[in-house]
Amino acid sequence: MINGELKVKSPIRWAMVGGGRGSQIGYIHRSAAVRDNSFQLVAGAFDIDPARGRDFGVSLRVDPQRCYPDYQTMFEAEARRPDGIQAVSIATPNGTHYAISKAALEAGLHVICEKPLCFTVAEAEELRALAEEKDRLVCVTYGYAGHQMIRQAKAMIRNGDLGEIRMVNMQFAHGFHSEAVEEANPSTRWRVDPRFAGPSYVLGDLATHPLYLSEVMLPELKISRLMCSRQSFVRSRAPLEDNAYVMMEYEGGVMGTLWASAVNAGSMHGQKVRVIGSKASIEWWDERPNQLLFEVQGKPSQTLERGMDYLYPEALEDDRIGGGHPEGLFESWSNLYYRFALAMEARDRGDRAMAGNLDIPQIGAGVEGVRWVENCLRSADNGAVWIDYE
Ligand code: NAD
Known part of the structure; x- marks a missing residue:
């Protein structure tokens, strides 16, 4: 504590x-x-x-x-x-x-x-x-990455609570930029201008967040192949994408998907990571960060609550207040x-x-985020084809 x-x-x-x-x-x-x-x-x-x-x-x-x-x-x-x-x-x-x-x-x-x-x-x-x-x-x-329930997810996966890991589905798909809000908002304007934002928008700005959370939860996973398709639904943003879909194959046969979007109209943040094993799945959503969904096949769904004694010890280390009192973005960043x-x-x-x-x-997380975006662009800009991960 x-x-x-x-x-x-x-x-x-x-x-x-x-x-x-x-x-x-x-x-x-x-x-x-x-x-x-x-x-x-x-x-x-x-x-x-x-x-x-x-x-x-x-x-x-x-x-x-x-x-x-x-x-x-x-x-x-x-x-x-x-x-x-x-x-x-x-x-x-x-x-x-x-x-x-x-x-x-x-x-x-x-x-x-x-x-x-x-x-x-x-x-x-x-x-x-x-x-x-x-x-x-x-x-x-x-x-x-500083949130306790991310540590809980990591511990559950490591301890075999999900069985053998088969899939990881990620998304960060909000709706705040469903229209060309950049015309009035300077914080958004540079994000859709390659001179300031670089070669991607949502892949670099949004997707790397759940990607890194998955790397914390599943540190052994290595991407072997990837396929990415990106779109600019608000046309003036081209060549930068405001929506992208990525499919990944990991070494050992695990499959992954990541949906990144700034045009998911009606969605607030929509950052989620769902890890699916042979026995059970877990799901974490940044808008309800204190709850981790634990679904065992054939049993009623459970909601694990931050701050409770049934969690693994590493998930309790960084608590600032007991369970039931909501902690979130500020505490996670503080951790x-x-x-x-x-x-x-x-x-x-x-x-x-x-x-x-x-x-x-x-630094390794920074390097891998950049590498992942580079691979996504190589796939997307060659017609959304499967590529070997470099
Ligand atoms: P912003 O446009 O709202 O603010 C940028 C700030 O930097 C402004 O105060 C501006 O005056 C200042 N600035 C610009 N160039 C500067 C320079 N050369 N020297 C000193 N100050 C300079 O941008 P933002 O939304 O706050 O984003 C900033 C960074 O944070 C971006 O890289 C963005 O991707 C990142 N970001 C991360 C998260 C997260 O969850 N980790 C969330 C939002 C933004």
């Missing part, structure tokens, strides 16, 4: 790039990072507009001297301070992640980067090599940031093993 007791000796001196006033995800990073006093926000280059960024930083009680006009100035100035930043979170549009992550690693900082980490496997591998060389962590914010801090502190004292035991999305 997490009850606020400090587990990290002194809070990690932390900055943000992006996540400024009016941004979609900035507040969630800040609330997650400071929830357990594991991080202290001491600097930032919060906005593409320096004046607005400074004003915003000051409103967060960041020292005005440490509200910087851009990330380059911040990394240089902070490196000169004895109390300079140790870690940075990057919450900017996708097209900037690679350059900012690279600069941060070169400045000797731990990095927490939004997904997608970058646009090509070559860039992702370069970041992995640089992180290794600098002995720094790169974490990626697949936010729901991730809490573990990021533990991993960074361990790395700083030369303990490389700890990060591997914490179930956190690290």
